[in-house]
Amino acid sequence: MEAAETAEAEETPSTPHPVPPGEAQALADGEDSRMTSSEAPGEQDGTPGPRDGDADAERAPERDGAESAGTEQIPDHDGAESADAERAPGHDGAERAPERDGEDDAPPVPARVDRPAVPAPGPTRLSALVDSATGWLPLLLSVEGLIMYVLALRVSPGPLRGVDVADIDGLGLISALPSTAFVAILLMIVAFFVTIAQNTDRKFLLLFQISAITFALHGASALIHDEPRFHTAYVHAGFVEFIARTGESSPLLDARFAWPGFFAMIAFITRAAGITDLSTIMQWTPLLSNLLYLLPFVLILRQVVATTRARWFAALLFVIVQWIGQDYFSAQGFTYAIYLAFVAILLRWFGRVEPREAPKVGGPVRRLLSRLRGLTPGELVHVTGVYDRSIMLIMLIVLFVAATTAHQITPFMMLGALTGLILLRRCSLSWAMPFFLGLIVLAWISYQTTAFWSGHIDQLFGGLGRFFENLRSNTGDRIEGTDAKHALVLMARLGICAVILLLAATGLLRRLRRGVGDRAALLLLCVPVLALGLQSYGGEIGLRIYMFALPGACILAAYAFFPNLPAGPADSPDETVPIRRINARFDPRLTRRISLLLAAVCAMVLSIAFLVARYGNEQFERVSTGEVAAMHYVYANDEPSGRLLYLVPLIGPEVTPSIPWGEQDFDKIEYQQVLVDRNPAVISSVIDKLSVSPPNTYLVVTRGQGAYLQLNHGFPADWDRRFRAALDSSRLLKRVYSNADAAVYTLRSQPANAAIPSPRGLGGPGDPTSPWTPVGLGALVVAWIALFAYQLVHLRGPGRGRRARRLVMGVAVPAFVVSVAVVAERFIVIGFSQTP
Structure with missing residues (x-):
């Protein structure tokens, strides 16, 4: 789609008029100078030229066959205002100095002697300060709001300040917060929108503002309480203490020891640093986790085709709707950061975009697919060398292995995201990578968690396929409670989920109307839902699905307010407006201001709802x-x-x-x-x-x-x-x-013959095995080497190394089949032969 060219006024130089000697002296003395300038087209002959504000009316956009739905877009500049070109001195009707006719007997014009004029006063400091307010006001508001918030929560309780934990009721922490805390949060949000209203990508200021809002929302508990909140964090600290003390993990004590990656890493770091008390780390982990999540998520946002406002508003939404509280000291909180980094690397270094196709004639399915392929891709593609992509491929594998050893669910979410991106043609990696990473998950579960699932095979596979049963246990079974105020907390949580999904659907439709297909964002939203077919995860799989769906949901939700594309490079401050809106009733600049106002109101409402949803259980979750x-x-x-x-x-x-x-x-x-x-x-x-x-x-x-x-x-x-x-x-x-x-x-008294038993044994009879286990281990190694080699050859280009790829695949396929067969054999032989 070709953008309509904006009519620009050409400048025509005019001949300068002679300056009398008196005026030349006045120029030297500081008088106002008279200069000649070019006239705007049409003014020289008395005909006014087109104004900037009427540029849309002068444009003649061309429509191609793929844009029959009226989705062409033209660049629109927020700051464009109609202004006539400056008239040159001497063309405004004022008297001109008499010109010499070249005759020698003409009397000379006497020089005009004037007193030096007093220079016009320059701008005062106050006016200069006001003019530069857009530069310093957002930062000042953010800092002021942050300081106000810290003081409101840290000072002793009193009027409009301080928090008395005795005031916490069924609504949670929000019932004890002073009004100044809410004012501070709203002030920081207003400062954020003042910044993005300038339509310039002030990255560092925006990052600071979002970090300040993150501190206020996710660091509230650390500011108020003396001890880390959430009881499960303490048992995770106990896992770290056990591994640091014994040097091993024991799945016989707890199933989570079968995935000890996170706990072993923290045990190694704290022991090397001489740290024995994890209280401070546990206290600030929720805040640090959310700040860590922002880094890869911002990198993901840099890969989507969206305006500056849409990107940063998506980042803000990601902070204020993350209420489920899995960011505490846990393996899930750690591996969620790994998941975001994994997706960011896929989109940044292995992104893929196909050229648009013209509509094809055929059946309804073929026409639909052709129309979808004709949409403008909603993702960017960066050209990188083979060496860089090889390094990032190794990084992908390292991240996946780290997540596999630390958590049960996260590797499947990562595998689903990779497979979906390849299937939707948004990732340049070959199909060898999903099989390579899938073997890593199967190998870990089969060979490293045997003590967990042997004799308890139903705990591992009992929830497979029970989609609706798992859904019920994560919705209706969790919306319980007898306290009237606490019931509002549960409804607030469901309300936030409903609002963010509704906004995501609206944003998707608005982008489709503009001819943009956001496949990656839609995939990140939908893939986590498939986890309902795995298991209920103790009734918490719904919370995990919501958490993993948030990146895609927040991106699409931001498009509900800011759906336009940037007019030019990805960081361009200007944005396009659909052709169909040129003759609309409202000025596009007015509608953008309304969208900005609605987005600000939405952010404020969601931030207050966040305090209810996140800290609604504070009465019993605080310690x-x-x-x-x-x-x-x-x-x-x-x-x-x-x-x-x-x-x-x-x-x-x-x-x-x-x-x-x-x-x-x-x-x-x-x-x-x-x-x-x-x-x-x-x-x-x-x-x-x-x-x-x-x-x-x-x-x-x-x-x-x-x-x-x-x-x-x-x-x-x-x-x-x-x-x-x-x-x-x-x-x-x-x-x-x-x-x-x-x-x-x-x-008060114990029986006379009562004895204290010995502690539980950490060891067992040893990990059970099967006859084909050695063969399976060998096949695993061969399959991994062959699949990795295939992917390295594929990085050189789809059309290169075909003979080498066929040779490698001839080794990888049988090795993969044998590996999977031995894994299945182990589940059958060990899982059903062992007694609990």
């Missing part, structure tokens, strides 16, 4: 110093082993402790459930459980457990206080430790 101290008492009295009872409303593996558990001595302490009743006076189940347990068995009652039971299972508001009073009044129990937030109980 107090008293709760940590109670657990440390148990760790100090667990020799040679110990057992800890935690409160649950029902017995089942889905209920995890609402206490900071497992931070130390993970191999020495067993965590067991004890059933409690809504009536806090009923403590018979606790006494019975302690009576049948060996010595060193403790019951821990915390404020967080009481809040969890209240908000999610309808227990009375003061249940934990009354329950502790009932335990204190029992003659069979003894309180061995207590503070305002927690208490530890045990039996």
Whole structure:
């Protein structure tokens, strides 16, 4: 599509008029000078030329066959204003100096002697400061908002400032935040939109502004609480402590030890640095994780064909809708950054765009496919050398191996993204890479996690194909709760999901109307949904799908407000406007301002909703110093082993402790459930459980457990206080430790012959094997070498090295088949022959 050329005024030089001597002296003395300048076309003959503002009316765009739907676009400049060309001195009707006619007897014109004129006053400092406000005002607003936010959360509670954790109710942290905190967040968002309204790509300022907003939203808990939030983070710290102390992992203790990559890496780093307390790292991990996510995501945004506003607004959306909280100290948070880096490398160094095709005649399917291929690609392609791509190919493999050893789900998301990009012709890698990486996942599961799945094969494959059952367990089963305010938190989470998906659909349609096909963004949005066919992941697969779909969803959602293409290079401040909008009722510049305003309002609403969705469970997810101290008492009295009872409303593996558990001595302490009743006076189940347990068995009652039971299972508001009073009044129990937030109980007297058992064994009979395992290992190595060699040859070009590729593929195919067959044989022989 050829862009319509803008009519430009040609400058015609005019002959300068003679300057009288008096005026020459005045010029030397500082008077206003008179200069000649060129006249605009049409002014010399008295006919006004076309104005810039009417340029659209003068354009005659040509339509080709592929743009029959009216999707041609023309460049539009935000700052273009209609202005007449300056008239040259002497052409404005003023008297001219008399010209000499060349006669010798003509009397000379006497020189005019004037006093030097006072120079016109220059711009004042105030006016200069106002004129330059667009340069310094956004930065000032961002810094002011950031300082205001930190002070609002860190100072002691008072009017319009400070946070009193006692005010946290069913709505979560938002119920205790001062009004100045909301003003600070809105101020930083306003500063961000003031910057992008300038339509210039001020990268460093925009990165700072988004980082400041990220700090405010994702660093709130670290600013308020003294201890890291989220109880599961403590058990992950316990995994690190165990590996650092023993030098090994043990899947017999916990299934997550079968994927120890993240924990082993942290154990190595902390041990080398002499760090023994991970509290500070755990405290700031959510903020650091989200800042880390921004780096590869911004690189992804640099690969899409979009305006500056669309790109940076997508980055802002990515920050304010990331509410699910998987960015804490965990393997999932670590591998999510790897996933984003993996996708960024695919799009930047291995991106592919096909030339557009004219519509073809044929059946409806053929016409549809032809029309889709005729769309303008929504991705950029960079030309890189074979050496650079070879290095980045190795980097891709390293990232994939790191994710495979650290997490169960992330490698499948990475594999799905790669396969989808190749299938949609947006990646130049060959089909050898999906098979190469797929073998890595199969080999790790089959050979390195045998202790996890042997005898429990249903846990690994039981959820395959149960799409709707997994969907139900991740939607309806998780929208529960009896507290009215807490129900609003659950609805806010679903509302954010609905809004971002609706905006993504709108953005996709608006881009299609402009003839743009965003295959990569649509793929990143849709591929994670396939994970529903794998397993429910303990009822959390829906949260993981939302997290992995966010990059594509945020890109498309930004197009709902800013769908146009840049008019020129990718970083061009100008943007195109569809031809069909030239004669529209509204000026395109006005509609862009309205879009900017709507985007700002949307960001403000979503940022407030984020505080509700992210910190809605703060009443029981936050951890107090008293709760940590109670657990440390148990760790100090667990020799040679110990057992800890935690409160649950029902017995089942889905209920995890609402206490900071497992931070130390993970191999020495067993965590067991004890059933409690809504009536806090009923403590018979606790006494019975302690009576049948060996010595060193403790019951821990915390404020967080009481809040969890209240908000999610309808227990009375003061249940934990009354329950502790009932335990204190029992003659069979003894309180061995207590503070305002927690208490530890045990039996007052133990049976005479009771003995403390030894800790759980870390070893087992050894990893089981099968007859064909050695053959499978050899075939794996051969298949990996052959597939990697095929991909290296393919990097030189699709038409080069055909003979070498055929030879390598002749080795890779049989080796791959044998490898997969042995993996299947191991699952059958080991999985069904071992007893739990």
